[in-house]
Amino acid sequence: MSIRFEKVNYIYQQATPFEHQALYDITLTIPTGSYTAIVGHTGSGKSTLLQHLNGLLKPVSGRIIIGDQEITSLTKNKELGTLRKHVGVVFQFPEAQLFEETVLKDIAFAPKNFGSSEQEALETARQMAKLVDLPEYVFNKSPFELSGGQMRRVAIAGVLAMKPEVLVLDEPTAGLDPKGRIEIMDMFQNLKIQQHLTIILVTHQMDDVARYADNVIVLEKGHLLANNFPEKIFSDSKWLQEHHLALPQATRFAKELQKRADSFNFSKVPLTEEELAIQLIQRINEVKQNDE
Amino acid sequence: MQNVIEISDLSFRYPQQTDDLFAHIDLTVGKGEWVALIGHNGSGKSTIARLIDGLLVPNKGTIKVCGLQVNEKNVWQVRKKVGMVFQNPDNQFVGANVEEDVAFGLENQGIARSQMQLRVKKALKKVSMWEFAKHEPANLSGGQKQRVALAGIIAMKPEILILDEATSMLDPEGKKDVIQIIQELNQQENFTVISITHDIDEAALAGRVVVLNDGKILQDATPKKVFSRGEKLLSVGLDVPFSEKLKTALKKEGIQVPENYLTKKGMVDWLCQYVSKK
Numbered sequence: 365m366s367i368r369f370e371k372v373n374y375i376y377q378q379a380t381p382f383e384h385q386a387l388y389d390i391t392l393t394i395p396t397g398s399y400t401a402i403v404g405h406t407g408s409g410k411s412t413l414l415q416h417l418n419g420l421l422k423p424v425s426g427r428i429i430i431g432d433q434e435i436t437s438l439t440k441n442k443e444l445g446t447l448r449k450h451v452g453v454v455f456q457f458p459e460a461q462l463f464e465e466t467v468l469k470d471i472a473f474a475p476k477n478f479g480s481s482e483q484e485a486l487e488t489a490r491q492m493a494k495l496v497d498l499p500e501y502v503f504n505k506s507p508f509e510l511s512g513g514q515m516r517r518v519a520i521a522g523v524l525a526m527k528p529e530v531l532v533l534d535e536p537t538a539g540l541d542p543k544g545r546i547e548i549m550d551m552f553q554n555l556k557i558q559q560h561l562t563i564i565l566v567t568h569q570m571d572d573v574a575r576y577a578d579n580v581i582v583l584e585k586g587h588l589l590a591n592n593f594p595e596k597i598f599s600d601s602k603w604l605q606e607h608h609l610a611l612p613q614a615t616r617f618a619k620e621l622q623k624r625a626d627s628f629n630f631s632k633v634p635l636t637e638e639e640l641a642i643q644l645i646q647r648i649n650e651v652k653q654n655d656e
Numbered sequence: 657m658q659n660v661i662e663i664s665d666l667s668f669r670y671p672q673q674t675d676d677l678f679a680h681i682d683l684t685v686g687k688g689e690w691v692a693l694i695g696h697n698g699s700g701k702s703t704i705a706r707l708i709d710g711l712l713v714p715n716k717g718t719i720k721v722c723g724l725q726v727n728e729k730n731v732w733q734v735r736k737k738v739g740m741v742f743q744n745p746d747n748q749f750v751g752a753n754v755e756e757d758v759a760f761g762l763e764n765q766g767i768a769r770s771q772m773q774l775r776v777k778k779a780l781k782k783v784s785m786w787e788f789a790k791h792e793p794a795n796l797s798g799g800q801k802q803r804v805a806l807a808g809i810i811a812m813k814p815e816i817l818i819l820d821e822a823t824s825m826l827d828p829e830g831k832k833d834v835i836q837i838i839q840e841l842n843q844q845e846n847f848t849v850i851s852i853t854h855d856i857d858e859a860a861l862a863g864r865v866v867v868l869n870d871g872k873i874l875q876d877a878t879p880k881k882v883f884s885r886g887e888k889l890l891s892v893g894l895d896v897p898f899s900e901k902l903k904t905a906l907k908k909e910g911i912q913v914p915e916n917y918l919t920k921k922g923m924v925d926w927l928c929q930y931v932s933k934k
Contacts, residue, residue, distance in 0.1 A: 383886045405827055406797045512697050528671050538825060539743070541697045542895035610828040613898040617920065625928050637898065642903035644927065648911075651931050 365450060365527040365562060367394040374412055378424060386412040388586045389426070394579065399556060399563045401573040401594075404583035405608065410566050411510035413583065417532050417564065418451040419444035430530075438460065449478060452528030458519035458533050462507040468491065471509050471521045478526065485525075492521040495559075496551060513544035517551075524555070530562045532556070537569070549576065574598065574635035575614035584610070599633045614640045627651060657686035659720075660737075660815055660848050661708060662885070666717035668703060677703060678871040681717070690842050690849040692859040695868035696893035701852045704868070705818050708850075709738050722815055736765075739809030741822040745801035746793075748821065754780070755789040755795070758808045765812075780804075783837050788796040799830020806837060819851040823858060835861065856883075856895045857893070860919075867892050882918035899923040 374387040386409050394400045404410050415421040417542045419435055420643055428435040433447055455461075464470035471489035472482075480488065493503055496517040502510055507518045518535075522533070533552065537545040553576060558565050565571060573580060573594060580597045582589040584607060590597060598604070598615050611619070621628045628647055634640035666681040677700045695701045706712045708719055710731040719726040721734045742748055751757030758779055763771045780786040783803040793801060802822055809817065817858055819838065823831040836856060841847040859865055864884040867875040867912050869892050875882055882888065886900045899920050903913040918926060 405829075409765045508835070543893070544697060570828075600759045607827055614902075615731065617898060617902065617923075620920070621924055621927060624924055627931060628927075637901040638904040639910075640902060641909050641911075644906065645909050645911060648931055 366396045368429045372423040373423050374475040374554050375426045386586050390588050392591050398579045399577050400579040401577035402566045402581045404441040408583040418448050451530045452523040453532040459515035466504045467507050468503050471525050474526045476495050491526045496521045532564045534566045570610045570612045660687045661685040662720040667715050688846045690862045692862035692865045693852045694894050699868045737815045739814040740818045741805050743821040745798045748805045749793040754791050761812045764805045775811045779807040783807045798826045802834050816848045839898050856897050
């Protein structure tokens with residue numbers, strides 16, 4: 365399900381003294397099956413843009429096309445029901461929204477709301493719980509007895525239970541320890557491959573952008589600054605610095621290495637330690653051959 | 657070195673727990689030290705911080721802060737010695753604007769107005785937020801709010817600064833700003849710092865890293881020693897340093913890498929040498 369924004373403007377509290385424009389003429393495309401990262405500082409418009417993806421906010425002008433549905437300022441809320449089934453949003457700290465007596469009941473809430481029978485909903489819940497790697501022994505426990513990482517998995521399973529085609533993630537690893545972070549990010553990667561999901565990730569972690577994303581959207585003060593491949597975005601370190609954006613660790617390390625020794629030049633910007641290692645070995649072998 | 661925190665034989669469990677969260681813990685922290693407390697989610701790091709501040713009461717053992725035993729009688733005096741900054745910048749802002757927020761603690765202690773104005777100004781200057789004195793919290797970034805939280809604490813003139821994942825919700829720039837201020841406070845004003853963190857760069861700044869795991873202190877050593885655990889750091893709640901990640905990736909490709917921990921600079925040095933030797 366592809367997503368297209370055409371000249372989207374959004375203004376909070378329009379026509380009041382508190383009027384504040386959060387998005388300016390945003391035009392962009394998020395291709396079907398892509399892993400798109402949205403980056404930008406606090407106040408750049410990330411959250412506002414995100415809330416347009418499932419119709420929580422509607423553009424003041426311009427339009428958004430998601431699949432075969434068009435959203436403009438005139439779109440009525442009741443027309444958005446199916447959209448919300450197709451686009452699942454995992455908000456920050458989603459475990460705060462858990463409320464049911466058991467893990468399975470909590471996950472089954474959405475499918476039940478969208479018309480499944482109790483039995484069907486619980487079956488879906490069971491599948492989703494397995495999909496997010498929750499161990500079977502927690503299925504009938506209270507979600508509040510689980511660890512932070514597990515609670516977050518329950519909340520994510522609840523969103524997946526609507527069988528969305530697009531999964532929107534707003535800083536999904538905030539507050540988790542590094543191990544939990546890696547596990548959750550790998551889980552999304554597997555979900556994308558197995559379920560053919562389109563993933564949209566809002567994050568500050570440039571290492572995650574470099575490792576997982578194939579499309580990057582950069583926002584600044586409500587304007588679209590760039591929309592390109594990660595290799596392109598991270599190849600211009602001067603531009604990144606001007607906009608106070610960090611480089612992934614591997615890219616930064618490669619730059620430092622280059623500064624020290626001219627013999628290290630990289631034909632392609634390394635985005636992860638694995639890419640960096642492969643390029644380093646190529647260099648080492650070249651130097652070796654020249655010497656012989 | 658004079659000890660500002662002395663924990664001996666400390667055991668604790670929450671009322672609903674059947675097992676101790678940790679048991680028989682001994683830990684001392686000297687004046688002016690910077691100690692990073694690390695451990696995975698649920699290992700009890702934040703609980704220790706709350707015990708030190710008297711927000712929780714131990715099941716067994718004693719805690720002394722600047723020579724004062726933490727108990728019902730001393731708790732208010734102890735809290736004058738300890739300043740805490742928590743994770744979420746939005747949960748700590750109590751004033752209507754920056755200035756009032758910093759003054760909140762001083763007002764509660766009945767400090768005279770003229771004194772108070774002086775201390776608020778000084779504290780805000782220290783964190784480079786004086787020009788924002790009249791600003792409302794809604795217009796501040798997360799990093800700026802955490803700096804205001806720090807100013808509120810500096811104004812109270814405590815001995816010990818406890819940072820409970822104080823930078824984990826900030827963007828990279830906010831993180832850098834806050835860490836730089838903490839460094840200045842530690843080096844120039846001799847504040848004792850205890851930072852609870854998962855961030856490898858923050859832990860690297862500490863003089864000592866204390867690893868809490870399975871209810872006990874697994875290791876208490878320099879960052880260099882602790883970081884040489886390499887990939888195993890993940891299981892104790894810390895990210896793996898980039899130089900270690902790169903070493904693992906190089907090893908997979910068949911390159912022999914040094915066993916000991918290297919900083920990023922150390923790794924650059926080693927690679928340069930490796931190439932020139934060939």
